[in-house]
Structures are given as C-alpha cells and as structure tokens.
Amino acid sequence: MPCRVLILDSDKSVVGKLTEALAADGCQVDSVEQPSRVIEKVKNRQVDALILAVESRGVKGYDLIPVVKSIDRLVPIIVTSADASIETASRVREQGIFFYAIKPLDMKEMKLAVRNALRAGNRCQVSGIGIGEKVRDRDSEEEIVDVQGASRILKLTRTAVSRMAKSGELPASQIGQGWRFLRNQLYEWLRLTAAGNQRNYGTLILETMDEGVAVVDRRLRIVSCNSAYLQSLDIPRDRVIGEHCYRASHRSTVPCEVSTCPARQAFKTERPVKFMHVNYDAEGRERYCDVVGLPMKDERGKVSNVLEIIRDNTEIYNLNRHLGWVVGFVAHELKGALSSAVMNISALADLKLSKTIVGEKRDDMLLASLSSLKMMQDMISNYLLTSKGKSGQVQFRRATVDLDGDIVRPVMAELRPLFLKKDMTVSVHVQGGRPVRCDRDLMRIAVGNLINNAIKYGTTGTRIECTVNVAGEGFEFSIFDEGVGIPADKLTEVFDEFTRFDTTGICGTGLGLYVVKMIAGLHDGEVRAESGFIIEGRPVSYGEVQSDEKYFGVKQEELKKFARFTLGVPDRELN
C-alpha cells in the first residue's frame, strides 16, 4: 500500500509541485484546503505524513498541530511557511514537528524530509536517505581525509600525522605515496587518546553521567560525546562523531535557528544557555530534552567548542501531556453528561419555564437528570479507579460475599433510573447460591460497569439477562444484551483504555470495561466478550454465521446484534 501524504495549503501551485514530486516517489498524495478536513482524515487514520502550511485558510497551521497530535501523536508533521521570521520558526518548532521548511520549497529537500518522516512514523515501508547516509556529494568526499585534513582534525603537524600513520599509532591507509584517514576513526582516536592523558578523569566522569554529553565545534559537527548521548539516539559512535549535530539529534538537513539552538546561542553569546529542545531517536520518536550549552574557550580565549549536556525529560513530558489529554477527554465526557442534567434541572427550577413543564414531562425530566448524574458518578468512579490502578494504590480486600444479595441486586437498584429511562428490563438467574470470596466494593464496580454497559449499548425496550454461576468460592457473572454489539475484530480491544466503538449519541469515557478487566485481574480472574447476531430469537456468534452454511445468504445488515460479557473469578481452593 502506498504511503499517504496529506497536504494542507491554500497555495495551489505549491500543492501541485509537491504532489508531482512525492507521487514520483510512489506516495499517494491528497490535499485539502480546510483544517477540519485534516482533523477528519487523521481521525480516520488516512494519513501517514502531514504537510501543513502555516498560512492556511482560516487558521494558522501551527494551531492545528496540538489538535492533530491529540488525535494521533505518531503522525509525523512537516510544516512549511512563507514567513522566514524567527518568531514563526520558534512558534512552529516548539510544537515538536518533524521538519520545518521555508518557501520557496526545495522539492529535493521536501522529498527527503517526507521519506524520513514516513520512516520515522513507521507506518509504511519506504526506502530513503536517513541518518548516516549522505545527501550531498560534498559530504561523501569529506568522509575520507588526507594528511592535511587529518592534521586539522587532530591539531597536529602534517609531519607528525604522517609519522604516526606510518608507525601505526593512527588508523590510516596508504594509497600510493600518501596516507588516507577515515574522519570518524580520527575522532574516535582523539577521544580515546584524550582519555589516556590528563583529561582522562574528565572522560571517566562524562562516561558515568546519565545525561548525554556532546562537544560541538563551530561548524556544528560533533567532536566528542559520551555513551549516554549515543544511547539516547541509538546510533553507533562512528556514525555520530564528525556528523552535524542537527542531523544526529533532529534528523534535519538544516541547522536549527539560532534562537532555538543551544550550541549556536552559546557560540554567539559566549555564555551558558539552556533550552528545551526536541531531538529524535533512531525510530524517529520525539525526545523532549533540556539542553545546557556551555562555551569552551581555547588558549586564545575564543569559543572553539560548545559542551552540550542533554537531559531527556521525554517520560515526564509525555506523562504530563497524557495527563492533560486524559483530563481534557474525561472533562469533555463529564460535561456532556452534565449538560442534560443542568438543562433539565434549571428548567424545572426556573419560575417561568417550570410552569410550562407539567405532568409526565416533569417526571421524565427528573428521571433524565438522575440518570445523567448517575452516569457522571460512574465516570468519575472509573476514572479514579483507573488512576489508582496505574499507581498501584488500589486496596484489595477479599471477603465472603453473597454475590446476588450483596452485589448484583444492590447494583441493579442503583441503576434503576437508567433502566426506566430506556424502558429496559433485567432478569437475574442464580445457580448455586453459596457465598463467594471476592472484594465486595470492587466487584460492585465491575458488575455495575457491565450492567451499565448493557444499558448504554442495548436497544430501548429490550431485556438484559444476567446469569450467576457459583462454583466453590469462585463464580462466573455473565450479562447478555441486544443492541449495537461489538465488531468481530474488537472483542479483545473492547477492554482497552479509552476504547469505544459506535459511540454516536452515547456518553462515556471508554473506561468501564477497562476497569472490569483490571478488577478481574486483581481477583486472578478474567473477563471475555462475545458478540454476533440474533437469528430467529437465538444468539449466533460471528464465527458460526461465517462457517455454518445454513447462515450463508443471510442479510447481516438486517439482523439484530447481541453482546455477552462473562466475568470469571476462579475457585482459589482448586489453584
């Protein structure tokens, strides 16, 4: 399948050139003019790489970046702009993009950027030029240096370099009458030699640091670095030493702006600087780093190199971002549930409006308000339990419990407003009335979530069937509903965090079943989902419909669907 590149740019001539260039590389290119279309396509997973123009119709391209990332944080984003100002560049780069290009665009550069972006996004196979491979011929030539080049690198005389090459002290190859050296090997030699003289303590200290450290010269090439720096990029030393720092850290073919680059700032100001910088590891994943740039002066007092100390704060940054996203997501769902309750209750409380709401309508609004508030209560409970579960703070107390009397029936009584609102009925069959061993509070939440789920996704006016089978101290709780069903390929994914399918008009955080699975796990049990069609009043699984020829030719789109969840807790005496 070709890689899919989406372009948002109101400049048709740019779109045309990009489309032609990227299509020649085998990409499937699509272009839109409305930012909302970008969001729609990213949501539908139709984008492998995104090219956003800052100057887009109706909105600045960089304003879309956080929206796109909140939907799919892995889609690589390339930003283009006709504005070469530092302010715009800073504004764009601080969003954590893959590449930034100034118009007029160099199509060769854009092709390279897109290739690397697609590779970094890891969504489709591309061949292309990545770190370590050369873009310009000039770079290829500079991989091999002669004696003069070696003497510049090593800061030794040409005579000394030739002597050391002849004696074998330096890694070299004799070609004709002259010596040839690999640049990377010279830098490696320099580093190892430095460790053998008075600077060896410094090297030792650098090697023990968790932070990455790199020394960058005035041409922004990496002169030396410690192992932590290499590990953060997951690139071997011989591909880093001598490489431009912006290619190694950012996978960029151009240096960062002075205002955002610690090395360039330190060279310019000759003072220590500190920046938050976005680097990329070997898979093209963003690494959010605090970078300190320390100017290093030579004997003449001139800044010859900059020492960069890089602390990778990606985990904290991602946790904060995820937390921000979760809070926003949950707050949005809570607001949705709250909206109905506020509308109903404020209408009933309004002196003028309440006079127009009489009889059955009044009862309906009160019931609807209660139902919304209960949904909110469940959402908050699930969210809190999820947070506690992630931080290992869930308290688990196993006790002897009457499953039907202590858990199922009380939960059903609590959820009665929701049943009434959807005109649904519930039946409970209990087989084996012995007490079981479980955490009562957690099991109430699990059973409540399963029943709530059946109400939400069940069809109005239908019956929900619950079955309780007790075996020893263990049990199985099963719940069956007729409703939207579960897609056949999502029967496992349905228990993932924040996962919801066919959510039109249905409030929820996507945490209910995730919490059920968590609680089942705490009990050393499991929960599973089944789904299929209801044919002649009987539930038939998807698998059966596919494999049994008596169901061939059945019009599936006309059939009702079912979902069944079974929560099982084992009998501990048998284990």
Place this chain on the structure above:
Amino acid sequence: MNKRKLVLMVDDDPDFLEATKAVIEGSGYKVITANSPTECFACLEKQKPNLIILDVMMVRDSSGFDVSRELKRNPATKDIPILMLSAVDQKYPEFNFPSAAGDQSWLPVETFLDKPVEAGVLIQHVRKLLKELP
C-alpha cells in the same frame, strides 16, 4: 394566533436533545431535531427553520464546523442564525471558540455557548437571535 417560530436542533447526544427540546417547546417554539449532519440537511430540505442550534460534535468528528460553513455558503440557508453549543473547549484548549464566532471562514456562527448551559440562558439567546429581545 401567531405562527410559532421553528427551531432546528442538531446534536448527537439524544439525552441533551430531549431535554433542550422540552425547554424550547415550553417557551413557545416548535422544535425539530437532527442527530447528525445528514439528518440536519435532510430536515432543511423539507422546511426552513428560523434558528439552528448546532453542536460542534467534535468528539466524533468536526461536523459542527463543516455544517455551519456549508449552511452559510448556501443561499437558501445563509440567513438563518446559528447558535453553536459545545463541551469541546476542555479537549482542545488551544482554540478560543467564543472569540472565533463570527469569523466567516472559520466559525461563521452568530453565537457560541459552552456546555453545560442553563435553560434560562439558552432561551435568552434564542430570543435574541430571533430578534424578540433587543
């Protein structure tokens, strides 16, 4: 007897639709509802409302924005005032929707209200947009 003005409500939350419909009908208006953009345009083919109350529907898709732009582009519907509602700001805090309302290319709606909104406040804005209040 004055003919009652017609309000079209577009929202994918059936609970909120039901609640708001009762409130608006109680205030003397006729209400028709739509659950999706498709239903919205189907309603508009049958009758022209005096006001459209439109949810952003950003959780499922960005339909609300697209619908508002489509309505303003169409000569048959461009003069119908639009009141946009949403709980979206917490999910996308980078956007300042209330101040963006009125931007003809981005958010061409007359008014934008954050959910949850109280019944009295909603009715006040409805009356204003229907020019029943100064």
